[in-house]
Amino acid sequence: MAVEATTGSDLVITRRSFRSFMSEVFGPLLQVFLFVIGSAVVLGGIVLLLALALRGARTDIDLLQGTITILPQVIIDGLVRGFLYATIALGYTMVYGVLEFINFAHGEIFMVGAFVGAFFSAALASSGMLTTLSPILFVIAAVFLGMAVSGLLAMSIERVAYRPLRGAPRLVPLISAIGVSLVLQDVMRMIAVNTGLGFNAQFRTPDLGQPLVLAQMPIADDRTIPVSIDSRSLIFIVVAIIMLIGLNYLVNITKLGKAIRAVAQDRPAASLMGIDVNRVIAVTFLIGGALGGAAGILFGMRVGSINPYVGFLPGLKAFTAAVLGGIGNITGAMVGGIVLGFLEAFVASYLSLFTRGQFSGASYADIVAFSILILILIFRPSGLLGEVVTQKV
Amino acid sequence: MGWNRWEVDGECGKVKGDRGRVEGRRWRLVAPVCRRDARAPGEQKGGLVAGKLWGLKALRISRRSNPSPIVLSSWFSMPLLELKNVHTYYGSIHALKGISLSVEEGEIVTLIGSNGAGKSTTLRTISGLLKPRQGEVLFRGERIDHLPPHKIVEMGVIQSPEGRRIFPRLTVRENLEVGAFLRNDKAEIARDMERVFHLFPRLYERLNQRGGTLSGGEQQMLAIGRALMGRPRVLLLDEPSMGLAPVLVEQIFSIIGDINAQGTTILLVEQNALMALAIAHRGYVLQTGEIVLADTANALRENKLVQHAYLGIG
Known part of the structure; x- marks a missing residue:
């Protein structure tokens, strides 16, 4: 170009200020944090009010006392569930962002991640290294392995099962996704059963240490009970937070992230900027799959035993979380996951307490999750953080 | 040749x-x-x-x-950009029926015609968003009609699309950065960004505002600026005057003239034939997918058919 750009200008435009960097990386996390606090406070308040209201009706136990006693554990449980749904929901929401397509096989990507961890731990156990390996090293290796396998798997699925259907009506890739999901479940079942891992695969870990006691909570009669968080939950939360920071950096700061957002907002226009749209879509699947795989590893580590169908329900709930937060919105997926996790944890713990064990909360928590899905779809399809997309002409 | x-x-x-x-x-x-x-x-x-x-x-x-x-x-010795007998279809609709045109280095060439004549289709075909079923698109003598859009951009054929197509949730700065997606020379990108801000000072005022919150005129400026960030050899402009107030239209057109004067070749698609012919060197008149007239801008302005159909004279 023969144009000589003006030199010596005083405009400072190249360097991103430290403040904007921090706000772009940590801003969404701050929002998530606020929702964590908000959910805990609101739901805690509701159960305390309920306990006060129902106190008179119960003579067998002090309902208020019971409510307060389990509250810290419920909040921790909510956090773990929340981060589980958040990490999986990110995969749904990112793929939806670039393709406007719900990847219903994502729950199975998560399941495959969990199985990668189970295979890894079984291999270590058979070589006798499992007990000697440092727990931190084990966690890091397992998470990276799960991320790699699940990420590549998600990318291959896109290439084989979705890309050829790109021009087809929207229902077609959706059905293809359901097909992929069933195939993955049963292929994993075949592999697990025939490799000695078994249908119910054990996910063994090195000794991860004792629960961490955060505080002593006084209850009546001068006794105290410890408020503790078990090491697996702690690992889950820490790794999830690290991944969310990494993702925010990737999406909001890097050139690749800008390309992903551009493709999500306007695919043809992005290709007119020189962005290889197919590559960006593949990378999006890779990232979403890697997050799902990491979530699978952490999940498997926490529950200890997995089977090829463990991906189904968390997958659907994470989808609910993504819709709750506003599908296509990355911060929304995190927030939706947190809110859903807290709701579920509270229902699971307090439903049986308040109904004298007539309803087991744990088995009815799903009702809450999917009722929310229906209500959101009816009353606020754009979700908690979703923007109503308006096309200005 | x-x-x-x-x-x-x-x-x-x-x-x-x-x-x-x-x-x-x-x-x-x-x-x-x-x-x-x-x-x-x-x-x-x-x-x-x-x-x-x-x-x-x-x-x-x-x-x-x-x-x-x-x-x-x-x-x-060859045109910078050349279309030879290009036929493009939307499904079974025959949108371009053998378009042949050329753009020489340094020119502003305009494509005028009414709604649905195939102007945007022509640009979309050049950019690779649509594949011609027949015919050739050549850039510097090289066929580009089989290439995906991002490869065509890489060669320097860059389009500012119809309807602006700003990324609504990226900031002005990010929109411009995406425009320079294929480039890695940070210092040069920064210089080009400054150049864009000299052309469109309004964009600098809106630097950290989201694209979707800009007014129509600002969005048009951003769309042109974004295309310039890719350092186009040929800049394809699709309806830059669409939906803008007359005073803004004049401003945009005068800037398009400046951009050309600084050395960028431009293929301009416009419904506003009067303005387009005022700044263009040559022009083509499109009617239902066919070129019906091709001449210098001055000659087209004098042409009875053009005056009657597109300039509202006679």
């Missing part, structure tokens, strides 16, 4: 396959440079330089292995 001629000054060097970046644009040589004064390629005795040296009028290559610089310069 069809070949570039390179004048080579320097040592006989085996530069075939040589590649690099100049002004942020990639170049690659497809045949060896071999004589002090190479003649037209294909002429054996003069030495061969069949160059695909994308888009550089003059170039100095100095390589560590070859201390004496080879200076290549070229003139193009």
